[in-house]
Amino acid sequence: MAQPNPLTTPPPGADTQIVPGHVEHTEAHSGAFPPFETSGFLSQLIWLALAFGLLYYLMDKVALPRIQAILHARAERLRADLDQAQAMKTEADAAGIAYETALRDAQGKARDIAQTTRNELAAEAETKRKALEAELNAKLSSAEATIRTRTEAAMGNVRSIAGEAASAIVERLTGQAPDPATLNRALDATAH
Amino acid sequence: MAVTIDPIEQFELKPLVSLGHIGHQQLAFTQSALYMFAAVGVIALITVVATASRSVVPGRMQSLAEIFYEFIADTLHQATGDGGKRFMPLVFSLFMFVLILNLFGMIPYAFAVTSHLIITFGLAALVISVVVIYGVMKHGTHFFGLFVPSGVPKPLLAILVPIEIISFVSRPISLSVRLFANVLAGHIAMKIFAFFVVQLLLAGAWSVLSPLPLFLTIALTALEFLVAALQAYVFATLTAIYLNDALHPGH
Incomplete structure (x- = not known):
């Protein structure tokens, strides 16, 4: 491939343009x-072979296993972190649900307690009211009984007073006291 | 005043330490070898030193190493599926080596190692050797079924099999020439257009035109950065595709 170089080989008759040192330089090769x-x-x-062999050895034994390990470790780390984040999110969700359940339970319990208390108080009031009513009724009936006995006693007195008055009237009119049996008959007849 | 430039000079090997001769072959530690070891050093800096802390939250350099790793792992996985994982060190090393050497070539006055066909051919030959050796070890003679397209009438095979063989044999050539030619042509073009700027500046009234090649040189430089990264990617992708043939030789 020894071809003349157009830029260095002098054209015929143009030797003076060429720097002499340069010609020697080209000629040396x-x-x-x-x-x-x-x-x-x-x-x-x-x-x-030596340079590429050295490069291949370095890449095969040192560089590539190391880069691979770095990339693998990073992928593992990312996966672990994502898993952890996912686990934490699940945990947080569970905590939220537990909170809501607890809240609902507490509300339900509070409602129950209020209801029970209300019922108990109502029952107590009812019992008291009934007891009072019974007492009052008893008092009422005893009062009625008293009134009745008093009335009967008074009515009994009325008969004897009427008998005495009738006997006195008859005695005054006739001068003679009526027979008690006749008087009683007459009293019974007028009583109705 | 005469100004001359040699756009080829930048590709010359400069022996730093001469080690003697074997026949016609000159053994020497050249600047090319120095750049290759420097590239290994830079790659080790990114992928070994920067990852030493194994941080879960990476720093810049560790991020860079991880981005390269994931990029090549994705490329390899797309081309070869799950079975290709064992070739990760090979494809990753090839990609980083070619990428860093290409980018070294973009430093002004630096030497572009990948502009030498023998280097790119050495890498391509390595890839094809791995494909053939692994393919034969894993699949035995079944590996050569690669050259026999399935579902094709027998008479056509007489034509197709040689074509398949030629296409397979030309792979290391195309793989190496693609990279070498891109880097070589790009560097020559940059040098020539940059030289036009100097020439026009020295050409009296013509110097008003000198911004034109200057802008072109800037655009070419940007393009060459793209080519440097793209060719490394192409090399790695094609390697992965060829390795897929070794893994799954069925057509």
């Missing part, structure tokens, strides 16, 4: 196109 200079191939391949 015999004008060959450096990438195709076969004399360096073996050396380049050896250095390539």
Whole structure:
């Protein structure tokens, strides 16, 4: 591939334009196109094998396992954190539900207690009222009984007074006291 | 005043330590070898030193290493499926090596290692050797079924099998020439257009035109950065695709 280079090879009769040192420089490499200079191939391949071998060893044994471990650890960490957050959320939800249940229970209990108290008080009042009523009724009936006995006693007195008065009247009119049996008959007849 | 430039000079190997000769072959520790080891050093810096702390929340360099890792792992997985994981070190090393060497080439006055065909061919030959050796080890002679397209009438096979073989054999050539030619042509183009700026500046009234090649040089430089990254990606992707043939030789 030793081709003349148009930019360095002097055109015929134009030697004066070329810096002399430069011509020597190009000539030192015999004008060959450096990438195709076969004399360096073996050396380049050896250095390539050494450099790339070293790189491959570093990547295979150190770098890639480490990066993989880092990425894996991060993924694990993220997953664990998300799981934890999820667990905490579930816990919080459960706590919220428990709170609401407790609140509802407490309200129900309060209502029950109020109702029971109300019922008890009502029952007590009713008992007292009934007792009072019974007492009053007893008093009333005893008073009525007293009135009746008094009335009967008074009525009994009325008969004897009427008998005495009738006997006195008859005695005054006839001068003679009526027979008690006749008097009693007469009293019974007028009593009705 | 005469100004000359040699756009080829940048590709010359400069022996730093000469180690003698074997026949025609000159053994030397050249600047090319130095750049290759420097690339290994930079890659180790990104992927080994920067990940030493194994932080769950990565720093910049560790992020870079993780991005490269995930990028290559995705590429490899898309091309080869789950079976390709064992080739991750190979594809990752190839990608990083080519990428860093290409980018080194973009530093002014630096040497572009990948502009030498023997380097890219060495890498491509490595890929094809791995494909063939692994394919034969895993599938035996069944691996050569790669060259026989299924569901094709027998007479057509007489034509298709040689084509398949030629296409397979040309893979290391195309793989290496693609990378080498891109880097070489890009560097030559940049050098020539940059030289036009100097030439026009020295050409009297013509110097008013010198911004034109300057802008072109800037645009070419941007393009070459793209090419440097893209060719590394292409090399890694094609490697993954070829490895897929070794893993699943059925057509």
